[in-house]
Amino acid sequence: MQHPVGYVIQNGRAELASFVDVVTNPYGWNAFLHTVTGGWALGGFFVVGVSAWHLLRKQNIDFFTKSFRIGAGFALVFSLVVAAVGHRQGNIVAEVQPAKLAAMESHWDTQKNAPMYLFSLPDPENEKNSIEIGRIPSVLSLMAFNDPSAVVKGLKDFPKEDRPPVTLTFSAFRIMVGLGTAMLVLGILAFIARHQPAESSPRLLKLFIWAIPLPYLALQAGWAVAEVGRQPWIVYGIMRTKDAVSPIETSQVAISLAAFFVVYILLAALDIFLLAKYARSQPH
């Protein structure tokens, strides 16, 4: 639905034209690899963090040295892979979802040699960025198309009703990349420390513990980019979200949404509580 393929519109609906096209959709495969490797990196950091907690307290050093080493391998390797696959995902998005790419970077004016800014503050009302600091020429073109002189379409080239919410998409993207970079650095540190992690400085071990939530936040930020950035489309370029809404009462949706919110927050709290309890316990 981000990149519909293998279909034909007839009889008032989308009908399958090519099963092969659907199951080989490059958007789908790349997104799948990006989410899966992100999950593996997260797993690596989780194991590193829990191991570090025990090593800090000099508990079961042999056991947690082994687990730290395995976790460190996953954390580093898959932080690298998720970044590489993520870059490819950016290339794909630039090609088939240019409005999303423009929103991700809060890029307003179509140009070749499009620059990237280290810091921007989007001002969507006025179709510009109110602050732009740290201009790096051609980097946006390079990142999006692997070609510094490529033309990157700006948001102003899209009708207002076809633009996604810019501030949210832009912020989520920067958070994801920032956290992903932090994960790379932490992955390297963990990998270096992997043979004798019990000998690492307490400050470093504490850093690995505090790093546990970071991949979770990165994954959530990434989903926000994917799903907010695709707006206003539910089927990209073909059907708008507002045209796909079911004919049911708003109150029904509001109540079920509130219920999901409450139930999921309760379950998350319980889950974190139990995870922490079992993470702290000794292996047997």
Place this chain on the structure above:
Amino acid sequence: MDLGTIWFILWGVLWAVYFILDGFDFGIGSIMPFFAKNDEEKRILYNAMGPFWDGNEVWLITAGGVTFAAFPRTYAVMFSALYTPLMLLLFALILRGVSFEFRSKIDSPGWRKIWDTCNFLGSFLPALLLGVAFANIFKGIPIDGEGILHGNLLTLLNPYGLAGGVLFVLLFAHHGALWLAYKSVGDVHDRAVALAGKLWPILAGVVVLFLVMSFAMTKLFTNYLVNPILFVILLIAVAGLLLTCKYRRDGRILASWGASAVLIGTTALFGVVGIFPALLPSSLNPAFSLTIENSSSTPLTLAIMLGVALVFVPVVIAYQIWTIRTFRHPVTKADLEYDEAY
């Protein structure tokens, strides 16, 4: 036979198999507060369901998934018109699933009580809601030409809907008691058999009542009267009802459970065959019904799905049989000592 009809039959079969499988763990969960005398007995009931409930619930996803892929318009109307009961069902199932995994993680009676409540609600409510939902589907629901429901949750709680709810609760409680008997020994086993025996006459009465109400309040029998050979479905259902009682009395518990499974499956198929070729009949106007013809996917999609199903459904059945065989032994007190036990 065209692909639409083939998938209609598979759709019916998937729902029937789902009720046969999740039916027994809904049943055990529903009887738990009344049956189990202490924590140890509760744990025996949890372990009788434990290795199976998740694989059983997967058939719900399959049935829903087939509705979505083979009959997308039916899926769209069903999940909008039945939004509230389906949402309630969903939350009940979430609470049930979590209750299995969280209950034994903290050693506190208060903690266990919370999850026991969730497990009961997550077993009883789905049984009731599925019965109400399917009875209403069999009767026809007030959907218009746009697929919009002219009514609300209370509309579904009409006498026939409620009868369906009570029927499913009883079918599953009886089915669960028999599975519990199969998976237990000693006093728990004996009381489970006795409970199945107490439930049977009530169940038999409600089955007859439901059949009579189906005749009086729905158009289900039309297909049967036109094609009397289809009455064999009802004959098999009655055979299942009678045999489950006979086998239980003979001490053949697994056979009794099998007969109960036949009863549940044929009850579901009775309704599905009765509404054919509609999947979601409209009580406002037959022209508004969702049928094979107006809601199925293209022949290409149905053909690909059939190929996929012919490969993967046997795989699912195979691993399900493997699970049932691996965990065929009764749950004893000694089993509760294992770390992995529920």
